[in-house]
Amino acid sequence: MTVLVLADDGDSGAAAVASAVAARRGGSAVTVVSPRRLAVASRWVHTVAPDGTAATEIRLAGGGCVPCSPAAVLNRIDGVAPVRFARAGARDRDYAAMELHALFVSWLAGLPCPVVNPVNGNGSAASAALPYWLLAARRAGLPVVHIGRTVGTRAGHRAAPPAARTPAGSVLVAGRHTAGALARRFGDGCAEVARATGCPLLEFRFVREAGAVRLSAVDPRPGLHDPADVAVVAGYLVEVAS
Incomplete structure (x- = not known):
C-alpha cells in the first residue's frame, strides 16, 4: 500500500497527513511529491492503450520514482508549471503549459485508485466559484447564505448591504467520515455535496446570518491544521488504500 501525496513544499496540512499515514502504516507507505519535482522530472512516459488502460513512469531528478500504481492519491495541486520553458517565447510557454496540464490530467485519470480530489481539463475543484458550491449545497438541503441580492431605488438598482455574519462552525468531510463542530447537524x-461533486475531501464553513446558521464557503483544500482533521483524512486514505 502506497499513498501518494501531491502537494507544495509549504503545505503543512499535507505534510501532517503524510506523517499520520506513515505513523499508521510505516514510512514506505507514503510518498510526497511537489509540483516542482514533477516539473523537472528526468523522465515522464505516459501511454494509453486502445482499451483505455494507462501506464505511467515518472523518474524524478536526483533519483527516485513516483509510484506507478499507488493505492490512493491525495492531490493538493492544480497541475504542473512548465518551468523548463521559462526562457521560451510566450506562445511556446502557453503551448507547453497546455500539453503539460493534459499530461497531468490524463495521468491522474488513468490511475486505478481513488484520487482525492481529482483534476479535469477545466481545472480542479479549488478553482470553482462560490455559487457552484452553494448550488450543490442547496440541492443537498443545506441552508446557504444569500448572495447577489439587489434592491430597487429611484436611481436604479444597487447591491443590498450584506447581513452581519459571525462564524458558527465547520464540517470536514473525508469520504463517508465527517468531523467538526457542526458535523451532527449538517x-x-x-x-451528499461531496458525493455529488466527486470531491471526497471538503471543508464546509458556516456562519450565523440573520439569526440562522447558513453555509458560507466550501474549501476543497482545507488547511488541516487541527489534529482531529488530520486524523480523519489520514484514516480515510488508509481505508481507501487498503
Whole structure:
C-alpha cells in the first residue's frame, strides 16, 4: 500500500497527513511529491492503450520514482508549471503549459485508485466559484447564505448591504467520515455535496446570518491544521488504500 501525496513544499496540512499515514502504516507507505519535482522530472512516459488502460513512469531528478500504481492519491495541486520553458517565447510557454496540464490530467485519470480530489481539463475543484458550491449545497438541503441580492431605488438598482455574519462552525468531510463542530447537524448534507461533486475531501464553513446558521464557503483544500482533521483524512486514505 502506497499513498501518494501531491502537494507544495509549504503545505503543512499535507505534510501532517503524510506523517499520520506513515505513523499508521510505516514510512514506505507514503510518498510526497511537489509540483516542482514533477516539473523537472528526468523522465515522464505516459501511454494509453486502445482499451483505455494507462501506464505511467515518472523518474524524478536526483533519483527516485513516483509510484506507478499507488493505492490512493491525495492531490493538493492544480497541475504542473512548465518551468523548463521559462526562457521560451510566450506562445511556446502557453503551448507547453497546455500539453503539460493534459499530461497531468490524463495521468491522474488513468490511475486505478481513488484520487482525492481529482483534476479535469477545466481545472480542479479549488478553482470553482462560490455559487457552484452553494448550488450543490442547496440541492443537498443545506441552508446557504444569500448572495447577489439587489434592491430597487429611484436611481436604479444597487447591491443590498450584506447581513452581519459571525462564524458558527465547520464540517470536514473525508469520504463517508465527517468531523467538526457542526458535523451532527449538517454532516449528512455535506457528505451528499461531496458525493455529488466527486470531491471526497471538503471543508464546509458556516456562519450565523440573520439569526440562522447558513453555509458560507466550501474549501476543497482545507488547511488541516487541527489534529482531529488530520486524523480523519489520514484514516480515510488508509481505508481507501487498503
